[in-house]
Amino acid sequence: MTGAGPLFAALRQALLASEPVALVTVIGTEPGDEAGGPAGPLPALGAKLLVRPGAEPEVLGRVGSEELDRVLARDAGAALEQGVTVDRHYGRRGEARRHEVSVLIESFAPPPQLVIFGAVDFTAALAAAGKLLGYRVTVCDARPVFATRRRFPAADEVVVDWPDRLLARIGPGLGPRDAVCVLTHDTKFDVPAILSALQTRVGYLGAMGSRRTHTERLARLREAGADEEALASRLMSPIGLDIGARTPEETAVAICAEIVAHRAGARVPSLRDRSGPIHT
Amino acid sequence: MKEILADLDRxxxxxxxxxxxxxxxxxxxxxxxxxxxxxxxxxxxxAGSVSGGCVEGAVVTEALEVLQEGTPRLRTFGYSDDEAFAVGLTCGGTLHILIEPLDW
Known part of the structure; x- marks a missing residue:
């Protein structure tokens, strides 16, 4: 590779392997008032750190002082976890609320995950819509007759298992960018799926059902010991935006739109926040 | 960056x-x-793009200069930049673009 150096080589390798990596680039410097102590040199425009997360985060490159680089590596790890690309400003020794050093933290995160419980018609449409939005889609149902690859060609993975057992395995890896949608319509599956999902850090949790199904499900969840505040703050049920969706495909759009709005913090008419029948 | 990786390799x-x-x-x-x-x-x-097609031409010129000089530069493209840049964004926004040699 003529010209390009070790940072680019590591970035390229991580991107090709779909492994999480963050690139920190100095995009501006401005000497500020120094409150005591000798002022170290300011970093150069374009100086970089490459951060690969893990139990022992790997940091390549050098931007400025040891303190600044430590803060940059920490903030790059946090941005990567959120999957966001952000600009940040620091003092030359990593101080917050200073504007001596401006950086862009670029997150290259693996695709977020969408886990769908229930192998129903709505699932096929939601799996396809999830792929459109760039999710890695897993479909899970305990019934082998329904949970087949043939029925869900869009899904990356179709798992025959109970929701709580799948979440015991993959739940620790779920984070703010990921989504869990419970479409089973069956309290025998819904309740363990929601209870387990609430134990994870998943960013979006929605459950399908009519108002009546929802009310009954809430009662069962409370009986099963679900945390009242978690139910109120995290469970989007009935799932989806109130856009008058009827078909599985329209419903998939209503759900995906709610996931996007939820992540963006946009105020939109969710079915959860209204009353009355879902279908008119 | 990922979408231009194959071109970068080439x-x-x-x-x-x-x-x-x-x-x-x-x-x-x-x-x-x-x-x-x-x-x-x-x-x-x-390969790739940094706007909707409004400033790419100017960025190519700057990029070739950067390759000659070997140092990164930061450029700002905006709607109301009347003197420094004849190139503008019709959307009314301002873009800050870092142009650097890929030598890292």
Missing amino acids: FLEAGERVALARVVGVEGSGPRDPGAAMAVSESGEV
Whole structure:
């Protein structure tokens, strides 16, 4: 590779392997008032750190002082976890609320995950819509007759298992960018799926059902010991935006739109926040 | 960056030096978010984009200069830049673009 150096080589390798990596680039410097102590040199425009997360985060490159680089590596790890690309400003020794050093933290995160419980018609449409939005889609149902690859060609993975057992395995890896949608319509599956999902850090949790199904499900969840505040703050049920969706495909759009709005913090008419029948 | 990786490989394997332009800041309405990347090879081949097509021409010129000089530069493209830049964004936003040699 003529010209390009070790940072680019590591970035390229991580991107090709779909492994999480963050690139920190100095995009501006401005000497500020120094409150005591000798002022170290300011970093150069374009100086970089490459951060690969893990139990022992790997940091390549050098931007400025040891303190600044430590803060940059920490903030790059946090941005990567959120999957966001952000600009940040620091003092030359990593101080917050200073504007001596401006950086862009670029997150290259693996695709977020969408886990769908229930192998129903709505699932096929939601799996396809999830792929459109760039999710890695897993479909899970305990019934082998329904949970087949043939029925869900869009899904990356179709798992025959109970929701709580799948979440015991993959739940620790779920984070703010990921989504869990419970479409089973069956309290025998819904309740363990929601209870387990609430134990994870998943960013979006929605459950399908009519108002009546929802009310009954809430009662069962409370009986099963679900945390009242978690139910109120995290469970989007009935799932989806109130856009008058009827078909599985329209419903998939209503759900995906709610996931996007939820992540963006946009105020939109969710079915959860209204009353009355879902279908008119 | 990921979408131009194959082109970057091609430029580098051909033994060309490459300049990388990235959107590092957007104010107001902008067509691309920070991180949007465009590569320019020293023979003038282009991959990727940093706007909706409004400033790419100017960025190519700057990128070739950067390859000559060997130092990164930060450029701002905006609607109301009347003197410094004849190139503007019709959307009314301002784009900050870092242009640097891909030598890291």
